[in-house]
């Protein structure tokens with residue numbers, strides 16, 4: 001039978017649930033106290049056992065066995081504690097808000113189910129609350145009333161959905177409840193979206209929309225691509241997706257087998273509370289720059305923020321052409337092709353220590369030429385490496401027998417001697433001397449061992465330059481290509497590498513050495529995928545060959561390449577992964593901003609008819625035009641003062657870091673002001689000033705877009721920058737212009753924005 005539907009019944013049920021939660025909390029706390037006590041006893045006992053009789057051999061054996069047993073007991077007991085802690089946390093979350101949804105379904109019998117962030121079970125199998133990720137809970141998100149289907153581990157099932165109700169419950173009080181026949185009705189969503197911004201992103205499990213649910217629950221695509229408007233919930237959807245995947249593959253998938261490429265550190269921190277709020281550990285997060293730097297020790301990698309800043313000053317047409325090629329799938333497949341049809345001439349390095357050549361490139365070459373000629377390239381290099389290590393071992397022995405080693409031993413201080421000898425016992429003084437001489441020689445040559453281990457005997461830089469010589473594309477003149485290759489060489493000489501070269505260089509290195517692949521990662525997420533070149537995505541697929549990918553982005557927010565790379569996300573992906581099962585989702589409903597801001601932001605784009613604003617009204621965006629810098633600065637402080645009075649967190653967004661620094665130096669208002677830089681790790685209350693690329697993926701109650709003049713926003717690609725700035729605002733948007741505003745704005749219909757008081 002369905003449970004009654006009146007508010008009094010629901011309120012009473014919430015009270016009963018709260019009592020049950022309290023009861024289970026008490027039981028869990030008692031068990032936890034017991035488990036802690038038990039662990040303590042076992043540890044104490046373990047200490048005593050370890051101390052007991054070790055004089056006799058028999059006693060020793062007995063003690064060892066007993067120590068092993070104690071260790072196992074400690075491990076079990078600690079695990080038991082962890083399970084109880086987990087349960088305590090889950091109950092705490094349920095106590096704060098036990099559930100948010102109810103469904104009445106008929107599938108043979110009549111059932112009323114309640115859905116929350118975790119399950120609550122009594123008597124082994126009676127579910128008072130179902131976890132939002134359970135198969136049956138899919139109905140809550142997907143179904144309108146009537147016949148509905150849902151997936152279970154046994155295959156698809158059918159049910160008749162008779163009723164659906166949404167709740168806003170805090171502790172044991174129902175704040176609001178609504179019946180809805182739609183997927184998830186507007187009322188609760190209206191309330192959630194009307195809230196002020198916070199320092200951390202919140203989970204959205206109570207109000208997941210149907211199209212977001214499809215992304216969250218997809219388990220069969222190899223490559224899931226989400227193209228979604230700004231604020232359409234792409235990031236939210238994938239974070240709940242991670243929670244969903246962890247729940248469903250609990251035994252095979254661990255959070256450290258999931259990796260997410262995030263746009264910057266602020267963003268990583270901003271989203272870091274979502275998974276813990278759902279009872280899950282965070283996945284690993286890395287920025288593109290960190291990933292490259294880690295793989296290219298010894299080379300200084302150009303990061304895309306620095307490049308973006310430089311591009312604002314000058315980006316010649318030939319540079320654009322070069323980048324289009326170097327950052328393409330074609331460049332990466334050309335490397336494959338070159339290595340497939342012919343084994344390249346290899347370049348080797350001398351291995352040098354303290355200015356002396358220990359192993360010459362000629363020796364390396366000779367070794368390489370003697371290895372199995374039928375093996376593939378990576379195997380040949382591995383065999384070369386092994387032979388080099390053997391050669392080095394010989395050199396260690398020679399050095400140990402040399403006068404040099406004897407001299408070193410004579411000079412050994414007492415502490416160096418102790419460090420070398422450690423626990424070793426020697427049968428004679430001579431044996432000790434031999435041992436020490438070998439240790440001294442080993443230490444001396446250790447850097448060469450490391451160099452061999454890290455493949456430094458290969459001159460990869462020369463190899464890459466050689467490859468570039470062979471890959472000159474038809475659309476670029478020989479002179480221009482040569483001159484760029486020279487520039488790559490001179491960067492290498494200064495231990496630097498430009499961003500466009502990183503993916504092809506790493507790929508060449510990995511293909512030659514057979515390394516660079518991490519087979520542990522099962523899922524790879526790339527947020528803001530439009531900011532990654534095809535070559536970078538290609539390399540990621542190579543680096544994580546077993547990972548299923550979820551790529552999400554918005555071509556309209558392409559900040560870094562819009563001025564040289566016209567591309568469609570889906571075309572790029574199809575070209576990149578021709579063999580894979582690709583599923584594309586589009587999210588066109590935007591939730592972040594008021595209807596006025598969403599409509600304005602959307603209109604900034606040449607193709608904008610796709611974005612559907614959520615119906616939440618607010619003031620129109622305001623354009624304030626100032627003739628002089630003095631006026632602009634005054635308007636800026638007035639706007640900040642007003643907005644900060646009204647909201648907790650506002651942002652001044654600029655195009656470049658230099659502009660952000662300049663504002664920070666001059667802005668004087670009675671509020672906390674923070675200049676955000678690439679190294680800042682978390683958001684702050686008050687006013688934050690930052691270039692737009694650091695605000696990627698973030699949102700603020702109010703945004704002031706700084707200097708949207710025609711001078712600043714008159715280039716190709718500036719539509720995207722302005723759109724990204726505007727779409728960070730949730731409730732209010734003010735745009736300040738020094739002199740004539742950009743045509744991108746003035747060409748819009750006048751009803752989309754209001755003009756502020758300082759028109760010139």
Ligand SMILES: Nc1ncnc2c1ncn2[C@@H]1O[C@H](COP(=O)(O)OP(=O)(O)OP(=O)(O)O)[C@@H](O)[C@H]1O
Pocket residue numbers: 189192193202204207208209212228229230231232233234235236237554557591592696697698699727
């Ligand atoms: N189903 C939902 N229920 C409640 N809030 C939602 C929902 N979907 C999105 N939101 C809210 O909308 C805002 C934007 O979501 P999110 O940051 O995930 O969008 P996005 O598509 O990644 O945006 P962008 O591309 O601009 O970074 C967030 O505040 C998020 O909590």
